[in-house]
Amino acid sequence: MRRKVAVIGGGIAGLAAAWELAGHEADVSVTVYEGSDRVGGKLRLEQVGGALVDVGAESVLARRPEALTLFEEIGVDGRTTYPAAVGATIVAGGRRWPMPSGTVMGVPSDPESVRGLLTDAEVHRLRDEPLAPLVTDDVSVGDFVDARLGPAVTDKLVEPLLAGVYAGHARRISLDMAVPALRRAAHDGRSLLEVAREAQLAARSAPTAVLPVFATLVGGLGTLPPALEAALVDAGVEVRTRAVVRELRPDGDGWVVATGPTTDVVHERHDAVVVAVPAHPTARLLTDVAPTAAARLAAVDYASMAIITLAVDGRPEALTGTSGFLVPPVEGLTIKAATFSTSKWPWLADAHPDRTWLRASIGRHGEEASLQHDDAALVETALTDLRAVLGELPDPIDAHVQRWGGGLPQYAVGHRRVVEVARRDLPPTITLAGAAYDGVGIPACIASGRAAARALLTP
Known part of the structure; x- marks a missing residue:
């Protein structure tokens, strides 16, 4: 009998999950439910000044394989393009300074590369790094960098980079989730400057070193969702927009997904479900199904x-x-x-x-x-x-x-534990995917979606 799988959420993680399911040799029927009028989530184009331009995510990390691999699989890799060879800057003291190269989320590999952006006294503090190991499971990025390299490094280098990724604050974001390379160094009592230098050398010698750090598609990254949707439809996936999922409830060894307006709710049975919407709507769907997971996810900011x-x-x-x-x-x-x-x-x-x-x-x-x-x-x-x-x-x-x-x-301190507990509470035929769990970048969301799909397909 053909197995029916529902994917709740048509952002990039949900679409990637559906693509993984559709490409599997098993006999699987896939339906994607997206509550808005279009798929793609934070990947979106709008007309501005006579052109369609990205108004959400505009690039992918090219040195991770997931996005470029997906481009190739759906046949849009011929439009892959890279940024011009121009650098970014950081504002400090009312002026712009060149972005230091060879940093790990703002932690520099060479203190001299940030002189000027930091004062001489701040550079001296940066060099004078105490190497006491971290004794807790997790700590905020900012608190850890403050103790090791001084608050100026957090304020002027780490904060703007983390804000660009998470729209958050360095002194609230989990070191373990946001910068695991520094967490490993923290527990080993190693120098963060040394870790940054090693990361720079590793990046230069890696097979992907020939690639620029970022990539997009000609026409904008917002062209990816409709292209992926078309590929999914060609593969036999049903993609529904304006399909708000109101309820998820058990039905024997499967699940009933309820969609539509309250005056005309449609109930459909599926054998398995990928939930790929943000943590709060996920928590609402799981309240009766997996109450511990629901409680943990409801608390994610x-x-x-x-x-x-x-x-x-x-x-x-x-x-x-x-x-x-x-x-x-x-x-x-x-x-x-x-x-x-x-x-x-x-x-x-x-x-x-x-x-x-x-x-x-x-x-x-x-x-x-x-x-x-x-x-x-x-x-x-x-x-x-x-x-x-x-x-x-x-x-x-x-x-x-x-x-x-x-x-x-927001990956608060201890977030990895939240995710682990939530996933452990789920029935085996429900999986979670998206930015709340495995990373906020586009490649990370693609990886999260595909992993959630594979977990359902694994006997």
């Missing part, structure tokens, strides 16, 4: 953020020669980063030689007040901060605000 995309005419000089900048919280600006999309992505510059796109992000965990303004106010805030850093910048010809409410899970 999320950060909200907004991406403000601006289009300007011409090629403003302030936006050339660099891919953008990161902003440490200590600088007192509202934006936490800016990306000069046209400078960063040659495909975009070539397609529109007379126009420039850039984007700024606003919002960190616990700072939702910064987002409680209308779109026009957020655009004005972004422009004010951009001009404070860059100087002269022309008025935009178009702007777009994409709000990602509850967009990024």
Whole structure:
């Protein structure tokens, strides 16, 4: 008999799970349920200034294989493209400094590479690293770096990088989950500077060293979800949008998935389920099915953020020669980063030689007040901060605000244990996938989805 599997959630993790299930030799019927009007989650394109541009995730980590492998499997690898050879900068003391190379989440391999960005006294503190081993299972990234290398390294180097990944705060994010290489060093009592140097050497000698760090697709990363959806449909997967899952309940040795409006609920039976939605809706679905898992997942915090995309005419000089900048919280600006999309992505510059796109992000965990303004106010805030850093910048010809409410899970201290307990409480025919569990990057979400699918297929 054909086995029926439901995938709840049509973000990249859910789509990857469905792709893994569809590609398996076993006789499996797959249905994807997505509550919104389109698949893709945080991968999204919108019209801004006469072009479709990414308003969510814009790139993948090319030195992990999962995303590039998926590109190849669905036949879009011919559109893989890489950033221009321009570096990013960090704002410190009101000016921009080159992003140090060879860091592990901001921990430098060479103290001299951050002199200027850090004061002489802060560099001296960085060199004077105590090597006492970590005696707890987990600690926040910021607290650990503070103790080893000094608060300035956390404030000026680690914070902006972690904020770019998690929209969170270094002194709240788990070292174990966010920077496991430093955690291993912590327990061994090894120097973090030494670990950063070793990581730099390993990256240079790895087979992927010939690749740039990041990649995307010509046309934008937001072109991936519809391409993957088309490949899934071709493979026999049913993909449903506007299909909000209201209930998941047991039915013998299977599961009933209830969808649709309250006045017309549809009940469908499946043999197994991949739940690939954020932690809070997952907790609601699992309340009666796996109460311990539900309680753990209900406590996972999320950060909200907004991406403000601006289009300007011409090629403003302030936006050339660099891919953008990161902003440490200590600088007192509202934006936490800016990306000069046209400078960063040659495909975009070539397609529109007379126009420039850039984007700024606003919002960190616990700072939702910064987002409680209308779109026009957020655009004005972004422009004010951009001009404070860059100087002269022309008025935009178009702007777009994409709000990602509850967009990024926060890996609090002890998060790995939360995930382990939640997964252990699940029945064997339900698996979890997504950014809340195995990493927030696109390759990590793809890996999470595929692993969740394989766990259901394993006898």
